Amino acid sequence: MDAADRHVPVKLDRCVELLAPALKNPGSVAIDGTVGLGGHAEALLDRCPQATVIGIDRDPDALALATSRLERFGSRFVPVRDTYDQLPRALAQVGADSADGILLDLGVSSMQIDDSARGFSYRNxxxxxxxxxxxxxxxxxxxxxxxxxxxxxxxxxxxxxxxxxxxxxxxxxxxxxxxxxxxxxxxxxxxxxxxxxxxxxxxxxxxxxxxxxxxxxxDELTLLETALVSALDSLTVGGRVVVMSYHSLEDRLVKHHFALGATDATPQDLPSLRPEDAPYLRALTRGAEQADSEEVAANSRARSVRLRAAERIGPTRHRSAA
Ligand SMILES: C[S@@+](CC[C@H](N)C(=O)[O-])C[C@H]1O[C@@H](n2cnc3c(N)ncnc32)[C@H](O)[C@@H]1O
The missing domain is CATH 1.10.150.170 (Putative methyltransferase TM0872, insert domain)
Structure with a gap:
């Protein structure tokens, strides 16, 4: 079975639509932190011809399948076996210290669930x-x-x-x-x-x-928390991040970090806006977007998706505090 048959990517066109404006320039770098079977990465490589895509996955089987699926893109696809909280380490593989686009499609893939030997499912x-x-x-x-x-x-x-x-x-x-x-x-x-x-x-x-x-x-929630801070730090100004969650615990964390970045942190007793208190994110979605009924009918995995996206508009407070 091909990689493409083992997992149908969720909200594929919407992810590309949100990330593509940040991946127009020659030398643009995108990180797919959950490359899985490579469905989203393939669409980004196809539709953003100036971009290099770093594909991270902690599952060696998934990464091997994605690597063979994306072979035709040559050095524009860089597979990295790691956890997605290690974004600076992944960026270093292409000699970069920031990314123009970051995608996180959280959780497990259909391949992992369907492979009964991995013991993820109560059905097998x-x-x-x-x-x-x-x-x-x-x-x-x-x-x-x-x-x-x-x-x-x-x-x-x-x-x-x-x-x-x-x-x-x-x-x-x-x-x-x-x-x-x-x-x-x-x-x-x-x-x-x-x-x-x-x-x-x-x-x-x-x-x-x-x-x-x-x-x-x-250790999914600990890694996600670190990854969100790291992702927002690693984005260039004008860079975009898209995160798709599949249960409320994940979505709550994403919502919290995006809201923090989009909020002015000026203490109440200070009259003027200090640069370090200014918002550093602009939300690109209104709340969390879900899949439409057509997509859910075709791909039951899409039923629980919550997509949030944001654009980096200034220096983050994590870095300036460091
Ligand atoms: C939903 S799938 C991604 C599917 C992919 N977007 C596609 O189109 O094929 C999630 C993938 O993320 C990987 N993953 C989950 N948590 C991870 C983590 N902390 N670090 C790296 N990879 C992770 C899983 O192994 C899985 O392959």
Whole structure:
């Protein structure tokens, strides 16, 4: 199966439309921080012929597929295996210290979810791994084995917004005394049985637990927070950033950082605008944009997308504070 068949890029035209005005000049540099199967990167390379695109992914399998898909662009595509919070390190690979466009299409790709061996999905039985980079770090099975009840409750509440976190954590601890929970089907059954049956919930009751474990295994929110600060610092003035989130925890962080940058930080008791207090971002979207019904019908992954975009208009406060 080709890379293009394994993941349908979400809001592809809109992403290119938002980023292209910043990628018109010869020598422009774009970073696709979540290159995945290379769908967005391919469209940027096609439609912004002056730009070099650095494609970052922590998943070596995805990066290999993207690299072969984008081979025809020669040195205009630069693959980097890393996490997306390491933007300066990626920029250094092309001798640059700033980017004109940055794209983050968060979360996991359809390829990762569909590959049952990776254990991301409660729909396919597999070992509960959930690492995006399978060469390093703890698996979700390790976390289920080694965390105490309170730690599990914390993970489920913080990363899954799960109101039955205590009941699920207790069920996990009881169950692992009998035998370890190492398969996705086992975990999904433990969760479904732990939640009161009369509760009318949308979707599979195991969904939030799987989301929480995936975020914990990959340290997703910590990396996103660092990446957002780094992305805004790394943009040239006039540069543009587009972020697509797929759940409210991610979108909340993006909204917060974009709003901070677009707000005048002059203390109330000061009369005049100091340059370091001036807004350094201009929002390019009104709130968060969603996918239209046509796209959702064609690509169910687009259902939960929230897209926010901004343009850098001045020096950031992170840098001037440093
Ligand atoms: C939704 S997919 C991107 C799909 C891509 N836009 C395309 O068109 O094919 C997200 C990708 O980001 C990668 N990823 C997630 N978190 C990451 C991180 N912190 N650093 C680097 N890559 C990450 C995942 O491995 C996955 O391949």
């Amino acid at each position: 039985d597999a070992e509960i791994d959930m690492r995006m980079d399978t060469s390093t770090g703890l698996t979700a099975a390790d976390i289920l084995r080694d965390s105490d009840e309170d730690q599990l409750v914390w993970i489920l509440r913080e990363y899954g917004e799960e109101r039955y976190a205590r009941l699920i954590a207790q069920a996990v601890v009881t169950r692992r005394r009998q035998r370890p929970i190492v398969r996705t089907e086992d975990l999904a059954t433990v969760v479904r049985e732990a939640i009161p049956p009369h509760r009318n919930r949308s979707g599979d009751p195991a969904k939030r637990t799987f989301q929480a474990l995936r975020i914990a295994v990959n």
